[in-house]
Amino acid sequence: MIPTTQPNNSDYTNKPIIAFIGAGNMAEAVIGGLYASGHPTSRLRFSEPYEPRREYMESKFPECMSATDNNKVIKDADVVILAVKPQVLRQVVADLIFESNTLIISIAAGIRTTDILRWLKTPQPLVRCMPNTPALIGEGAVGLYATDRVSEAQRDTTVGIMSAVAKEVMWVDKESLIDTITGMSGSGPAYYFLFMEAMTNAGISAGLTPEQAKALTVQTCLGAAKMAQQSEDDLATLRKKVTSPNGTTEAALKSMEAANIRQIIQDGVLSAERRGKEIADEMGRD
Numbered sequence: 001m002i003p004t005t006q007p008n009n010s011d012y013t014n015k016p017i018i019a020f021i022g023a024g025n026m027a028e029a030v031i032g033g034l035y036a037s038g039h040p041t042s043r044l045r046f047s048e049p050y051e052p053r054r055e056y057m058e059s060k061f062p063e064c065m066s067a068t069d070n071n072k073v074i075k076d077a078d079v080v081i082l083a084v085k086p087q088v089l090r091q092v093v094a095d096l097i098f099e100s101n102t103l104i105i106s107i108a109a110g111i112r113t114t115d116i117l118r119w120l121k122t123p124q125p126l127v128r129c130m131p132n133t134p135a136l137i138g139e140g141a142v143g144l145y146a147t148d149r150v151s152e153a154q155r156d157t158t159v160g161i162m163s164a165v166a167k168e169v170m171w172v173d174k175e176s177l178i179d180t181i182t183g184m185s186g187s188g189p190a191y192y193f194l195f196m197e198a199m200t201n202a203g204i205s206a207g208l209t210p211e212q213a214k215a216l217t218v219q220t221c222l223g224a225a226k227m228a229q230q231s232e233d234d235l236a237t238l239r240k241k242v243t244s245p246n247g248t249t250e251a252a253l254k255s256m257e258a259a260n261i262r263q264i265i266q267d268g269v270l271s272a273e274r275r276g277k278e279i280a281d282e283m284g285r286d
């Protein structure tokens with residue numbers, strides 16, 4: 001939830017002016033995260049063509065500058081975040097007019113930096129970013145790839161922005177790894193939801209109420225994730241520690257291993273990665 005007051009921060013001028021093109025879910029999450037971290041609202045802007053959505057965002061962030069004209073919000077901005085759907089990105093980018101070394105961060109899933117740079121009128125520093133939906137509650141995992149023109153200071157700025165909505169912010173030095181990250185953390189929340197659905201259904205079919213089954217499943221997922229994060233043991237060791245010989249956990253894991261669960265998950269991640277590359281090929285086509 002976005003707090004009603006911002007933390008004190010008198011040193012406003014060293015904060016970048018950040019303009020969002022597209023004020024949808026992701027933009028709302030990042031603006032909300034920046035707001036909560038004390039980024040001055042006078043240095044946050046957004047453009048959004050859809051009037052009800054723009055009005056909603058204006059009521060939520062009344063001090064941010066807003067517009068329908070994308071070029072109006074990017075004027076004098078230090079950072080421009082492309083937060084529109086991939087399908088409209090090309091047209092949006094082709095119409096933007098930059099006057100300086102403004103950093104562009106694209107969160108549009110699947111679109112390659114070579115395509116965005118080709119569509120731009122001017123050669124800008126560009127970062128490709130892959131967030132995930134937990135960013136909407138400040139728990140995101142983000143992959144980043146920087147093109148040649150991005151300075152160290154701009155890298156730091158990017159990390160600062162994404163840290164407002166993510167607990168894990170990671171640079172990769174090969175852009176193809178962003179497709180891998182898409183298949184892991186980008187699409188990953190859905191894999192965990194599927195696993196939790198299946199576990200919940202098992203509990204319901206054995207007689208628990210849906211509420212009981214969901215509560216136990218979700219807390220188990222959260223607890224296991226926190227243990228994995230906080231423990232010095234690796235994942236295999238953690239698994240072995242809860243698997244007593246001939247016990248209940250071992251029975252479950254044997255059944256899952258017999259169904260080849262590891263291969264199923266790996267194949268799933270690789271399918272997402274492959275699909276990401278296909279979408280990038282389709283979207284980037286001349």
Ligand SMILES: NC(=O)c1ccc[n+]([C@@H]2O[C@H](COP(=O)([O-])OP(=O)(O)OC[C@H]3O[C@@H](n4cnc5c(N)ncnc54)[C@H](OP(=O)(O)O)[C@@H]3O)[C@@H](O)[C@H]2O)c1
Nearest residue numbers: 022023024025026050083084085086107108109131132133
């Ligand atoms: N949501 C996620 O969890 C997530 C995760 C990873 C990556 N992403 C990526 O982040 C990007 C944004 O996703 P989202 O979920 O925030 O999408 P979204 O809620 O649909 O937001 C996109 C916004 O951009 C607006 N827009 C459309 N055309 C525009 C234009 N020409 N100029 C300015 N704004 C325009 C849209 O308005 P209209 O409604 O009028 O079209 C919409 O409000 C996507 O590329 C998505 O792939 C999202």
